[in-house]
Amino acid sequence: MPIYNAPLADMRFILNDVFNAEQFWQSNEKLAHVDAATAEAILEEMAKFAQNVTLPINRTGDEEGAHYENGKVSTPTGFKEAFRQYAEGGWIGLGADEEWGGQGMPKMLTVLADEMLFATNPSFMLYPLLSVGAGMALNSYASQEQKETYLPKIYSGEWSGTMCLTEPHAGTDLGIIKTKAERNTDGSYNITGTKIFITGGDHDLAENIIHLVLAKTPDAPAGSRGISLFIVPKFLVNTDGSLGERNAVAPGSIEHKMGIKASATCVMNFDGAKGFLVGQENHGLAAMFVMMNYERLSMGIQGLGASEFAYQNAAQYATDRIQGRSASGVKSPNKAADSILVHGDVRRMLLNARANNEASRAFAVYVGQQLDITKFSTDPEAIAKANNRVALLTPIAKAYLTDTAFNAVIDAQMCFGGHGYIREWGMEQCVRDLRIAQIYEGTNGVQSQDLIGRKTIKCNGEFIAEYIAEIRDFANDLDTDLNFIKDATLDVATEVDMITQYIIEQANENSEFSNAAAVDYLHAVGLLSFTYMYARIAKAAKAKSGEFYQNKLALAHYFIQRILPDLTARIAKIKAGSDVIMNFSEDYFTNQA
Template sequence: MPEYKAPQRDMRFLIDEVFDFHAGYAAMGASDATPDMVNAILAEGAKFCEQVLAPLNRSGDEEECQINEGVVTTPKGFKEAFAQYVEGGWNGLSADPLYGGQGLPSSLGLIVSEMVGSSNLSWGMYPGLTHGAMSAIHAHGSEAQKQSYLSKLTEGRWTGTMCLTEAHCGTDLGLIKSRAVPQADGSYAVTGSKIFISAGEHDMSENIVHLVLAKLPDAPAGTRGISLFIVPKFLPDAQGEAGARNGVSCGSIEHKMGIKASATCVMNFDSATGYLIGEANKGLNCMFTMMNHARLGTGMQGLCLGETSFQGAIKYASDRLQMRALTGPKAPDKAADPIIVHPDVRRMLLTMKAFNEGNRALAYFTAQLIDQAHSGESAEQREEAENLLAFLTPICKAFMTETGLEVTNHGMQVFGGHGFIREWGMEQLVRDCRIALIYEGTNGIQALDLLGRKVLGSQGKLLRGFTKIVHKFCEAQAEHPQLKGYAAQLATLNQQWGALTQKIGMAAMKNPDEVGAASMDYLMYSGYVTLAYFWLRMAEVAEQKLAAGTDDAAFYQAKLATCEFYFKRLLPRTATHLAGAEAGSDSLMKLPAEHFAL
C-alpha cells in the first residue's frame, strides 16, 4: 500500500498564500483559528492519519465488515482508531460550542477530512456521515432535538446516517414507499426498508441516529410529500442516554467493489419510533442540508484517492528501472534508467499532479465559501457565497471524482503489471474511487443539476456570478509578462462558456432533451475551465514569490511547470467537450430503445 504523507506544504500554500484563510477567519470572528492553531491542526491531523488510519487501509479492505444475526463488526483496529479520533476532539472540530464542539470554521474540518479520506476512505465514511446528520439536525431540528442528539453526536459517543434510497428508487425520491404514521404521544411509527446506507450498523459507537425519509399517510404525491424523521437505534432514556432498542435492524451488508471496510447496509424499520424534524412534507429541504455537505465531501474523495495514488506512483517511478531514456542514459551507473525519465510516464505523473493540486484549490475555495455562507459579514456576502456554492457543488462532486478516477487509473498504470496486483495497493485506490462517481447523486445527475437547474434554471445568473470573477482576474493578468498568454486562453474559454450556455438554452426551448444530451459534456467543460482559473491564481502567487526571492524556489517552480502542463495538455480537452455539448440530441435519441436488444 502506498505510504501516505499529508501534503502539508501544498495545503499551507492554499491556506496562507492563495486564499488567505486567516483574513477570512478574522473577518468572521473566528478568533481561535489563529495561524498557529491552523498549523497545529494540520500537523496533528497528519500524524493521526499517517500513523493510525493509513496502516489500517489495506487490512480493512481485505478483512471487510462482517455481519452475524444483524450485528455488524468493523475490521480489526477500526473501533480503536475511532475511539482515538474522538478522544483527540476531531469529531467536534467544527461543531457548535453550544453542544460541545470547538466551533472552528467548517473549512478546517473539510481540510482534516481530506487527510482522513486520503489515508483510509472506508474508515472516514463513519465520521463523515455523522457530520452530515449533525448539520441537518443543527439547521432544522427543534431545540429539544438539538439538546438530545447533538451533544452525543459531537462527542462521538453516537454516530449518524442518512437514509434515502430504497430498492425501487434511487435519485427519484418521490417514489419512496417508507411510511410514518402519527402516534398519540407526538412520535411517528416509521416502517420501510432502505438500501445502500453507509455506516447504518457497526460496532464503533453506543448509538446510531438515522435520519430517514418517509411519507405521512396524507402526504401529497411525489417529492412534495416527503418528510424527514430522526429514528435512533436506541431510544434516549430519561437521562438522555441510549435506552430501549428501537424497531431498527440491519438486514444485510453489501459485498462491494470498493470501500469494503465501510458498512453499506440494508436497514429495516419496523414501526420504529421516529421524530419529525423540520416541517411535515418538507423533508427534502432538510435532507439537502446533508446532501450538499456530502456532495462536496464526495467530490473531495476523488482528490483524496488521487493524492494517495500519486504518492505511490511518484515513488515507484523514481525507483523502478526499465530501459534507457530516448536521449541517452540518465543513470549510467545502473542497469537501466528509472521510468520517471520516460515521456509517457511523465505524462501520467503530471496529469495526476495537475488534477490533484487543481482539485485541491477548487475544494479549498469551495470550503471557504461555506464559511462565508454561514458567517459572512453581510447578508449580501452570504447570498453571494450561497450562489457560488450552488453553482460549484455539482462541479466539485462530478468533475473531481471523474478526474480522481482518471488519476487513480494512471497511478495503477505507472506500476505496470504490479499495479494490478493487490499487495501494491494501487488497484484498491481505483476500486475505492469508483463509487464516488455514483453515490450522493450520480455524476449524470450532477450534470443535469448544473446545466438544467443551476444555470438555465437561474437564467444564467449563477453562471455569471462565477464567470465575472474569472473575467476580472483575466483582465488583471492581461499584461503580466509570464501569464498573459494563459490569461488570454482562459478569457476566450470563459467567453465561450456563456455562448455555449445560450446555444443549449435556445435549443432546449424547442426540445428539452437537448439539456440531457449536453449536460455531461457541459459539466466537464465547466470543470476544466474552473480548474484553469485556479491554476492561474496559483501561478500568479508562484510568480510573485519567485520575483521576491524565496528559499522554497523549487516548490514555486513546480507550480509554474505544472500550470504550463495543464494549459497545454489538459485544458485543450475543452474542445472535445464543446463539440459534444453542441452536437445535440439527435444522435443519442435516434436509435429506438428496442434496437438495443441483442
C-alpha cells in the same frame, strides 16, 4: 506497504498564499479565533493521525471487511480503536458549532483535514462523515430540544449518524418512496419500511446510531412534496439522556461491494420503529439536502484524497523502477536501465494526476470559503452571492473532482505496469475504493443534469454569469508577466459563456438537448474552474521565489497546454446535439440481430 506523506506544504500554500485565509478569518468576528498557526497545528496533527493510525489499517480493513452476523454488524480489526482516538481528538466536531461541543473551524480548513483521512482510509472516514452530515441537518432544522439531545453525543463520537433515503425501487426519484410514518398520540411516529445502501447503518463503533429517515405520512401529498424527515434512534433515548430500550430498527444484511469493504453498507429494516419528526411534516427533503450537499462536496474530497495517495505511490515507484533507456541517451550509466521517469508517457500520467490534484485542492478550499461566507458572514448580499456560488459549484465539486480523480488513479495504476494489478502495491484497492465516489450521493450523470438544468437553464444562466464575471475580473487584474494564464483564463471564460448561451437557446427548442449535453457541459465548467484555480495559484507563486513556487508556475503551464485543450472536444460534443443520441430506437439496445 503503500506510502502516504500529507501534502502539508501545498496545503499551507493554498491557504496562506492563494486564499490569504488568515486575513479572511480575522476579518470575521465569528472566525477570529482561527489564525494560520492554529490551522497549521491542526493539519499537522491530522497528518500524524492519517499516517500513523488510519493508513496501517486501510489494507487490512479491506481484506477483513465489515461482518454481519446474528443481526449485528462488526467493523474490521483496529477500527474501534481508531474511531475512539478520532473521537477523543475532537475531530468529529472540528467544524461543528462550539455550542454543541464542536471546535467551530472553517470549512476552508476542514476540507484539507478530510482529504488526509480519505487518502489513507476512505472506508474509515465514511463513519464519522455521515455523523457530521447528520449533525448539520439537525442543527439546521431540528428543535432546540432535539439539538440538545443528539448533537453533543454525535460530535463526541458517543453516538453516530446515518442518512436513510434510498429504497429498493427508489434511488434518485425520492418522490416514490414507500416508507410510512404513522402518527402516535404522544406526537411520535411509527416508521415502517426498508432502506438500502445505508452507510454505517449498523456497526460497533458507537453506543447508539441516530438514523435520519425520509418517510411519508398517510395523507402526504404525492411526490417529493410529501416527504418528511424523522429521527429514528437505534436505542431510544430517555428524558435524562441515557439509553433506553432497543428500537424496532435493525440491519437485514450488508452489501458485498467492489470497494470500501470496511464500510458497512446496510439494508435497514424499520418495523414500526419509533421516530420523531424533524421540522414540519412534508418538508423533509430540504433538511436532508443540507446533509446531501455536504456529502457531495465530501465525495469530491474523497476523489482528491485517493488521487493524491495514488500519485505519491506511482511517483515513488516510477523513481525506483528501472526499465529501458531514455530516448535522448543513457541517464543512469551505472545501472542496468534508466528509471521509467525518463519516459514521456510515464511523466504524462504523473503530471496529469498532479495537475488535477493541485487544482482540485484549490477548488475545494474555494468552495469551502463560499460555504464559510454563507455560515459566518453578516452581509446579506455576500451571503446571497455565496449561496448561488455553492449551488452552482456543488455538482462540479462532486462530479468533476471524482471524474478527474478516477482517471488519475487509473493512470497511477498504469505506472506500475503489472504490479499495479497486484494487491500488495495498493493500487487495485485504491481503484476499487474510489469508483463508488462517482456513483453515490447522486451519480455524476445526475450531478451534470443538476448543473445544466436547475443551476443553469432554470435561472437563465444567472449563476454561471456571476461566476464568469468574478473570473474575468480576477484575470484582468493579472500582471502582464502572467499573460500565459491570463489569456487562457479569459479565453475559457468566453468559450464557456458562449456555450452556456447556446445551451439555453437549444434547450428552449429541444427538450432532449440538455440531458444529452449535461456531462460535457459539467466538464467544460470544471475546466473553467481549474483554469481559474491555476490563475490564482500562478499569481501567488509569482510573488514568491524558490523552486517550490517555480514548480507551481511550471505545472500551470502544463495544465494550460496539455489538459485544457479538452475543452474544445467538450464543446464540439455539446454542439453535436441530441439527435445523434436519441434517434436510435429503444429496441436497438437489446436487439442483437
